[in-house]
Amino acid sequence: xxxxxxxxxxxxxxxxxxxxxxxxxxxxxxxxxxxxxxxxxxxxxxxxxxxxxxxxxxxxxxxxxxxxxxxxxxxxxxxxxxxxxxxxxxxxxxxxxxxxxxxxxxxxxxxxxxxxxxxxxxxxxxxxxxxxxxxxxxxxxxxxxxxxxxxxxxxxxxxxxxxxxxxxxxxxxxxxxxxxxxxxxxxxxxxxxxxxxxxxxxxxxxxxxxxxxxxxxxxxxxxxxxxxxxxxxxxxxxxxxxxxx
Amino acid sequence: xxxxxxxxxxxxxxxxxxxxxxxxxxxxxxxxxxxxxxxxxxxxxxxxxxxxxxxxxxxxxxxxxxxxxxxxxxxxxxxxxxxxxxxxxxxxxxxxxxxxxxxxxxxxxxxxxxxxxxxxxxxxxxx
Numbered sequence: 594x595x596x597x598x599x600x601x602x603x604x605x606x607x608x609x610x611x612x613x614x615x616x617x618x619x620x621x622x623x624x625x626x627x628x629x630x631x632x633x634x635x636x637x638x639x640x641x642x643x644x645x646x647x648x649x650x651x652x653x654x655x656x657x658x659x660x661x662x663x664x665x666x667x668x669x670x671x672x673x674x675x676x677x678x679x680x681x682x683x684x685x686x687x688x689x690x691x692x693x694x695x696x697x698x699x700x701x702x703x704x705x706x707x708x709x710x711x712x713x714x715x716x717x718x719x720x721x722x723x724x725x726x727x728x729x730x731x732x733x734x735x736x737x738x739x740x741x742x743x744x745x746x747x748x749x750x751x752x753x754x755x756x757x758x759x760x761x762x763x764x765x766x767x768x769x770x771x772x773x774x775x776x777x778x779x780x781x782x783x784x785x786x787x788x789x790x791x792x793x794x795x796x797x798x799x800x801x802x803x804x805x806x807x808x809x810x811x812x813x814x815x816x817x818x819x820x821x822x823x824x825x826x827x828x829x830x831x832x833x834x835x836x837x838x
Numbered sequence: 839x840x841x842x843x844x845x846x847x848x849x850x851x852x853x854x855x856x857x858x859x860x861x862x863x864x865x866x867x868x869x870x871x872x873x874x875x876x877x878x879x880x881x882x883x884x885x886x887x888x889x890x891x892x893x894x895x896x897x898x899x900x901x902x903x904x905x906x907x908x909x910x911x912x913x914x915x916x917x918x919x920x921x922x923x924x925x926x927x928x929x930x931x932x933x934x935x936x937x938x939x940x941x942x943x944x945x946x947x948x949x950x951x952x953x954x955x956x957x958x959x960x961x962x963x964x965x
Contacts, residue, residue, distance in 0.1 A: 600894035601883070601887050601892050601894065601897075602842050602843065603842070603894075604883065604894045604897045604898055605842075605843040605846070605880065605883055605884070605897075606842040606843045606845070606846035607846065607898070608846075608876065608879065608880055608883070608897070608898070608901050609843045609844070609846040609847040609850060609880065610846035610847065610849050610850040610853075611850060611876065611901070612847065612850060612873070612876045612877065612880060613846070613847040613848065613849065613850020613851040613853075613854065614850040614851070614853050614854045615850075615854075615869060615872065615873050615876060616850075616851070616854070616873060617850065617851045617853075617854025617855055618854045618857075618859050618860075618861055618869065619861065619866065619869050619870060619873060621854065621855070621858070621860070622859070622860040622861040622866065
């Protein structure tokens with residue numbers, strides 16, 4: 594009995610020594626995750642997000658590899674400059690810097706006293722014209738327009754359409770920080786039928802007409818039917834430079 | 839002699855602090871499961887001693903076997919992509935609570951028995 598108790602105490606002592614050692618090692622080597630999510634679901638979500646990000650980065654790598662191969666092939670054949678110029682042209686077109694032409698529509702808007710107007714709408718139009726122009730532009734882009742301009746001002750991702758008030762009241766609209774006045778002419782390159790259908794569905798013609806403004810849509814189906822100038826304003830990178838932080 | 843396990847625990851903790859061993863994060867989960875198995879064995883040993891069925895050899899082999907098998911199970915689960923360590927956590931967790939409950943009952947019984955013995959002894963002394 595005494596022997597058994599002694600073996601118990603010695604055994605338990607040995608085991609507790611080992612346990613104490615293991616516990617200390619585990620506690621001292623575990624990094625602090627206090628700010629990180631610890632639940633299983635949070636971690637699974639994090640893994641899913643990282644997997645998606647990984648997939649996107651893989652796609653980017655694939656695209657970059659294709660471009661690199663293209664450059665290598667061009668370098669070997671001596672036409673690297675041509676490929677780079679083509680790339681520059683594509684980027685400029687996508688950014689809206691380069692002028693474009695193609696099939697599309699033009700919309701002319703002007704005050705027309707002969708239209709059967711709604712007096713309240715007509716009175717409200719000067720204060721709403723920027724929103725109505727933005728609605729037209731959004732409808733055109735939503736209908737697949739690839740390039741849109743208002744009175745020669747190309748609309749790009751950083752463009753703005755703002756109402757301008759002078760000392761004597763509302764005088765007009767600023768597009769790309771450039772003042773424009775009636776009559777407005779919107780030019781859009783894209784699928785003619787889709788853009789016309791988009792404008793019809795939104796009933797924009799009726800909306801403008803009720804304000805006493807004509808809304809004449811003209812389709813140009815020729816290969817260079819509509820000319821949209823390039824954006825010539827300040828680009829975001831012109832003043833803002835990438836920081837170190 | 840009963841203070842020896844406590845001294846053992848303190849020595850173990852001191853050893854862990856002095857040696858300053860760092861377990862890689864990848865192996866951290868294996869050590870956690872091994873600690874769980876070790877705790878289960880210790881509590882099982884205490885329970886067995888209260889039930890007067892303690893066997894030193896069974897205790898020692900149980901400690902090492904459980905610890906290693908639990909870590910091995912976690913490793914295999916990791917390799918297979920299945921959370922097998924959860925099985926070990928559940929099994930050891932249930933055993934841990936069972937052992938704690940048995941120890942609690944055993945200690946209560948022991949204390950009651952001692953109290954009864956004392957009362958009986960006092961009664962006999964009065965007679």
